[in-house]
Amino acid sequence: MTTRVFTHNHPVTPEMRTAQKGHPPLLLWFTGLSGSGKSTVAGLLEQKLHDEGIHTALLDGDNVRAGLNRDLGLSPAHRRENIRRIGEVAGLFLEAGLVTLCAFISPSRQERDALRKTFGDRFVEIHVSTPLEVCMARDPKGLYAKAEKGLLSGMTGLDAPYEPPENPDLAIDTAPHPPEACARLLFDRLFPLLKRQP
Ligand SMILES: Nc1ncnc2c1ncn2[C@@H]1O[C@H](COP(=O)(O)OS(=O)(=O)O)[C@@H](OP(=O)(O)O)[C@H]1O
Numbered sequence: 001m002t003t004r005v006f007t008h009n010h011p012v013t014p015e016m017r018t019a020q021k022g023h024p025p026l027l028l029w030f031t032g033l034s035g036s037g038k039s040t041v042a043g044l045l046e047q048k049l050h051d052e053g054i055h056t057a058l059l060d061g062d063n064v065r066a067g068l069n070r071d072l073g074l075s076p077a078h079r080r081e082n083i084r085r086i087g088e089v090a091g092l093f094l095e096a097g098l099v100t101l102c103a104f105i106s107p108s109r110q111e112r113d114a115l116r117k118t119f120g121d122r123f124v125e126i127h128v129s130t131p132l133e134v135c136m137a138r139d140p141k142g143l144y145a146k147a148e149k150g151l152l153s154g155m156t157g158l159d160a161p162y163e164p165p166e167n168p169d170l171a172i173d174t175a176p177h178p179p180e181a182c183a184r185l186l187f188d189r190l191f192p193l194l195k196r197q198p
């Protein structure tokens with residue numbers, strides 16, 4: 001049996017939602033190694049945006065993997081599917097007019113470039129470029145230690161690839177600054193983009 005899918009044009013459009021909120025939607029995409037600081041900095045940045053009256057949503061690796069993507073592991077194919085689904089959800093959030101922060105390792109350049117192609121200038125790629133040695137020293141979940149003992153395989157940066165962005169919109173190495181200062185640096189670059197009226 002063939003399923004036919006019809007799209008429906010609803011009376012409230014994305015443009016109307018944007019006008020009501022008073023700022024454009026953006027997709028702030030954090031990419032970087034485990035322990036680089038994606039979740040911490042994205043959370044603090046969201047708080048600053050929220051305090052300024054910006055309408056936000058935050059999608060975060062471990063949270064999404066506990067629910068929507070709990071059927072996915074960390075093989076290359078599952079990581080691709082993970083990012084594809086998150087891109088779909090982020091698209092819905094953008095249509096709702098939200099500044100959407102996504103914090104995922106997203107190790108593949110091809111997947112991130114596909115997001116840029118889909119979302120155009122709404123997509124802001126933020127490389128959390130904290131060096132691997134710093135991430136390994138932090139090791140907040142003990143994953144690097146497990147990998148080094150041979151108890152975990154496919155650890156990004158060790159025996160699974162991470163392809164850093166070649167031309168990120170923003171890059172931040174969190175090693176030299178405390179989390180709050182990292183979030184402030186990003187806020188100062190991003191907030192002016194949101195003051196523009198749609
Ligand atoms: N092998 C291996 N490699 C990397 N990460 C691992 C691994 N096993 C489990 N974890 C945990 O899974 C989180 C990564 O989820 P993501 O959805 O961000 O990964 S991906 O974008 O699909 O590559 C990641 O979250 P973060 O530490 O926040 O990056 C880890 O908590």
Ligand SMILES: Nc1ncnc2c1ncn2[C@@H]1O[C@H](COP(=O)(O)OP(=O)(O)O)[C@@H](O)[C@H]1O
Nearest residue numbers: 034035036037038039040138140174177178179
């Ligand atoms: N400047 C910093 N920015 C972000 N995290 C930092 C910083 N300095 C230390 N940390 C610590 O490093 C860890 C980063 O973990 P997390 O934010 O979960 O990273 P990721 O989401 O990239 O895996 C946290 O334990 C955090 O407290």
